[in-house]
Amino acid sequence: MSTLQLSGGSIPRLIxxxxxxxxxxxxxxxxxxxFLWMLSTSLKTPELVFTHPPQFxxxxxxxxxxxxxxxxxxxxxxxxxxxxxxxxNAIMDTLVSAIVGFSFARLRAPGKDYLxxxxxxxxxxxxxxxxxxxxxxxxxxxWVNTLLPxxxxxxxxxxxxxxxxxxxxxxxxxxxxxxxxxxxCHSFRIFVQILIPLSKPALAAVAIFSFVSNWNDFQGPLIxxxxxxxxxxxxxxxxxxxxxxxxxHQVMAVSIVSVLPLLLIFFSAQRxxxxxxxxxxxxx
Amino acid sequence: xxxxxxREALEFxxxxxxxxxxxxxxxxxxxxxxxxxxFTQWRLLSPPKWLGIQNYIDMFQxxxxxxxxxxxxxxxxxxxxxxxxxxxxxxxxxxQRARGSTLFRTLFYLPTITSGVAMALLWLWLLNxxxxxxxxxxxxxxIKGPAWLQDPDWAKPAxxxxxxxxxxxxxxIFLAGLQGMPQHLYDAAKIDGANQFRExxxxxxxxxxxxxxxxxxxxxxxxxxxxxxxxxxxxGGPGWSTLMYGLYLYNNAFEYLRMGFASAMAWGLFLVxxxxxxxQLLGARRWVYYEGGIRGRI
Numbered sequence: 001m002s003t004l005q006l007s008g009g010s011i012p013r014l015i016x017x018x019x020x021x022x023x024x025x026x027x028x029x030x031x032x033x034x035f036l037w038m039l040s041t042s043l044k045t046p047e048l049v050f051t052h053p054p055q056f057x058x059x060x061x062x063x064x065x066x067x068x069x070x071x072x073x074x075x076x077x078x079x080x081x082x083x084x085x086x087x088x089n090a091i092m093d094t095l096v097s098a099i100v101g102f103s104f105a106r107l108r109a110p111g112k113d114y115l116x117x118x119x120x121x122x123x124x125x126x127x128x129x130x131x132x133x134x135x136x137x138x139x140x141x142x143w144v145n146t147l148l149p150x151x152x153x154x155x156x157x158x159x160x161x162x163x164x165x166x167x168x169x170x171x172x173x174x175x176x177x178x179x180x181x182x183x184x185c186h187s188f189r190i191f192v193q194i195l196i197p198l199s200k201p202a203l204a205a206v207a208i209f210s211f212v213s214n215w216n217d218f219q220g221p222l223i224x225x226x227x228x229x230x231x232x233x234x235x236x237x238x239x240x241x242x243x244x245x246x247x248x249h250q251v252m253a254v255s256i257v258s259v260l261p262l263l264l265i266f267f268s269a270q271r272x273x274x275x276x277x278x279x280x281x282x283x284x
Numbered sequence: 285x286x287x288x289x290x291r292e293a294l295e296f297x298x299x300x301x302x303x304x305x306x307x308x309x310x311x312x313x314x315x316x317x318x319x320x321x322x323f324t325q326w327r328l329l330s331p332p333k334w335l336g337i338q339n340y341i342d343m344f345q346x347x348x349x350x351x352x353x354x355x356x357x358x359x360x361x362x363x364x365x366x367x368x369x370x371x372x373x374x375x376x377x378x379x380q381r382a383r384g385s386t387l388f389r390t391l392f393y394l395p396t397i398t399s400g401v402a403m404a405l406l407w408l409w410l411l412n413x414x415x416x417x418x419x420x421x422x423x424x425x426x427i428k429g430p431a432w433l434q435d436p437d438w439a440k441p442a443x444x445x446x447x448x449x450x451x452x453x454x455x456x457i458f459l460a461g462l463q464g465m466p467q468h469l470y471d472a473a474k475i476d477g478a479n480q481f482r483e484x485x486x487x488x489x490x491x492x493x494x495x496x497x498x499x500x501x502x503x504x505x506x507x508x509x510x511x512x513x514x515x516x517x518x519x520g521g522p523g524w525s526t527l528m529y530g531l532y533l534y535n536n537a538f539e540y541l542r543m544g545f546a547s548a549m550a551w552g553l554f555l556v557x558x559x560x561x562x563x564q565l566l567g568a569r570r571w572v573y574y575e576g577g578i579r580g581r582i
Contacts (some may be wrong), residue, residue: 017382020377020380020382021382023377024377024378024382024385024388027374027377027388027392028388028391028392031391031392031394031395031449032391032394033417034395034406034407034410034417034449035394035395037406037409037410037417038406038409041409049415050414050415052415053420054415054417054420096302096303099299099302100299100300100302100303102299103295103296103298103299103300104300107292107293107295107296107299108289108292108293108296109292109293109296109297110293112296115300115304118307118312119303122307122311122312122315124557124558124561125311125315125554126505126509126550126553126554126557128509128530128533128549128550128553128554129314129315129318129547129550129551129553129554130310130311130314130315130318131537131550132318132321132537132543132546132547132550133313133314133315133317133318133321133547134310134314135537135538136317136328136543137309137314153306153310155302155306156302156303156305156306156307156309156310157302157303157306159303159311162303181288186291186295187292187295187296187299188295212397215400216398216399216400216401216512217400218400218401218511218512218515218516219511219512219515219534222515223538233401234400234401235401237401237402237405238401238516240405241405241408241516248409251405251409252405252406252409255402255403255405255406256402258401258402259398259400259402259403262397262398263394263397263398266390266393266394266397267390270390270393273397274389274393274456277453277456277457278456278457278460
């Protein structure tokens, strides 16, 4: 399968392998250096942050920055709000998109193909187009400055996830449905008892996708939330910036804490995530 | 229609009903509303005033739109090709299946998953002219780094540099494309005496063209939508040097409350995306024919 295979003996192979590792290591250093720099800054005393030449491994180590930074703003509240939004959205996105995707993949009905074209068409529309009308709609409903505009839309499925799951469901053999139908099963039971158990990786991919994009979302909260009590982590972090670098050690500390859940999820479910990205790429 | 068919159709419409409601209330309806708003002047406080296509004409004469479009094209023109080459190169390295390449894949993907305000703040610090890691590293090899985000000439290149850090998605898609390559083509190339370079140029690249095309189009679309980084890091400055299309659109809608103008800008963006997507679909059609020709019936 390898793309740059050499048919030569073992010595050129070793040299080649060495070259590959060298390049990979070099890349890994470049890609992880910002994170390490972040960690290093977050543990420094303010004086150490601004020294020439820089100290890469801080001495003394100041863990206090994490507590101090966290208390600068109501970050516990922000975390709670973020957790509420992201977990709700991950569950609803997965559940609703699965039901809709299942219907498109496995059920026969007149008009289905036209409706699916609509799913594909709405996938192309950038969120910028609906931003203004939705803002007006939500402000008329009195939802501005609540978490509702960031949560309720997930009750109706997201075209991209519907598409992704529909594609996945069509790869599962149809004989299973037919057999179940013969036995008098209705569609909902086929969905719950046959397709869900066989689709766990795809469902996990959607849930993680949803979680990560909601966790990182900035523009949505920025538009709809103005009360500090409703703020998400992204908005709180943005307040930490304020154009001042004096607290940069604390800013870095809070930033690290804010991405920790993402790292945890990624490391524990990396397989599913990569699979989801791959699935989304295959549609080309 | 038999009873069973009728029941299945009923179940289908029941199943998609959340999406249908959403289509009316949260996507389709707002899309039409947005189109209507784009023909009006509407500052929210007073009722909308019909303008016809005036917003679209203004868009071409508006200094801000022109500058933001120029900035976006500059940023896209640099970050997309560089990102493509970098991610393809990394994917090729990972595809060598050296031991531990999964670990490397994780490391390269990490910045993509954490992208958000936290990473914008981190890069603000990395790009600090005096104490940031980047200029410190440049200093080590004897280069005096620029003022990056504080210099109108270097602010956009700084954002391009940052974009190269988050190539994880393209990398994973390329990797999947490479792993799906039919081995027999390489075997055939080897029998014909092709060296590695020719193999790469005449087998890998042509077979990967649809993937490259897909990644390119989605990257261009994403770079037209750039928002969080510029909003947090520069607010479009210094001067207007990092005023991107997505940021200017947001400003029009939610800072200046020019809802009509912002909607016209959104439709401009939509048309760009539509054109790119159609190009992408046409490319994909060519590809299916191409691969079909080799593999026979799929």
